[in-house]
Amino acid sequence: MHEIRLTGALDPRGGWAAAACPIGRTLEVVGTRSAMLLLREAFYGTTRFDDFAERVGISQPVAAARLRELVDEGLLEREPYQEPGQRARMQYRLTDKGADLFPALVALMQWGQRWLGPSGVELRHRDCGQPVRAELRCADGHPVPVDEVDLATAG
Amino acid sequence: MHEIRLTGALDPRGGWAAAACPIGRTLEVVGTRSAMLLLREAFYGTTRFDDFAERVGISQPVAAARLRELVDEGLLEREPYQEPGQRARMQYRLTDKGADLFPALVALMQWGQRWLGPSGVELRHRDCGQPVRAELRCADGHPVPVDEVDLATAG
DNA sequence: CAGGATCCCTAAGGATACTG
DNA sequence: CAGTATCCTTAGGGATCCTG
Secondary structure, three states, X not given: OOOOEEOOOOOOOOOHHHHHOHHHHHHHHHOOHHHHHHXXXXXXXXXXXXXXXXXXXXXXXXXXXXXXXXXXXXXXXXXXXXXOOOOOEEEEEEOHHHHOOHHHHHHHHHHHHHHOOOOOEEEEEOOOOOEEEEEEEEOOOOEOOHHHEEEEEOO | OOOOEEOOOOOOOOOHHHHHOHHHHHHHHHOOHHHHHHHHHHHOOOOOHHHHHHHHOOOHHHHHHHHHHHXXXXXEEEEEEOOOOOOOEEEEEEOHHHHOOXXXXXXXXXXXXXXXXXXXXXXXXXXXOOEEEXXXXXXXXXXXXXXXXXXXXXX
């Protein structure tokens, strides 16, 4: 049993899900492969246009289009910067909104490691050196397995 | 500062990321909008073909193609079942591999709630009634903010 | 109910060439 | 370096009709 449980009068069956579901709306913003991978690169510290395109492995036109969308959506900010003695350049940096997607990327990463084979890299907590994992907890701090989750009306 | 830190000899800049990155490989499997939403429906307890297509809001041909891919990849299993007095039907159920994507979906859902506006539903822990969240913790149980994460070679 | 077949449209993305 | 412009291919997805 891997399903979550639906409670009360709530009934996503019938259609609210398609339009209002926050997963669907999120995927409207970052639902493409290139968008996700560009964000990954941003977490890796990449800031420059050419590096984004090369490291993600996408063409420059695609990188330009996707980066502009991410900037328009407020996940990245584009700003000029200038090192002394150099000419001005552009850099892309994660906003708070963009950085808040990190748990989702970590969750995807750890699923890939577990089910598609190890990749030779891992995330660690700087303070203690232990691996970092994305996990579900309730506000009381209890770990929550899938089958203990209810989907309920908010408020 | 929202970047993670790269340690040691590791240097994803230059190309390992594109091919070996577990995020990229994961997105090869569930990187389409329809795949993600079908999995969401599976977590909601949907099991039948027509319901998947209707609730996700995709056409039947697309639902058929995507479901078959998810079955082929081992995230769903397709099996006939029969209620007494009824004719045989097909159902799709999450495997352990599929169910293990739940933290990723929760992370996407909570990002949508926070940055794109509330949706009127939320996930709660059945035992205590508290909201459920996807968060990053190290193996010692410490919550880990983005800027305390290192990307290191595994092992 | 659970699809398959067919046709069509659009969006994602690559290749190449060019510019401030 | 940081793109834009142009052209092209492919994949995602919708609509309609049909079948066991």
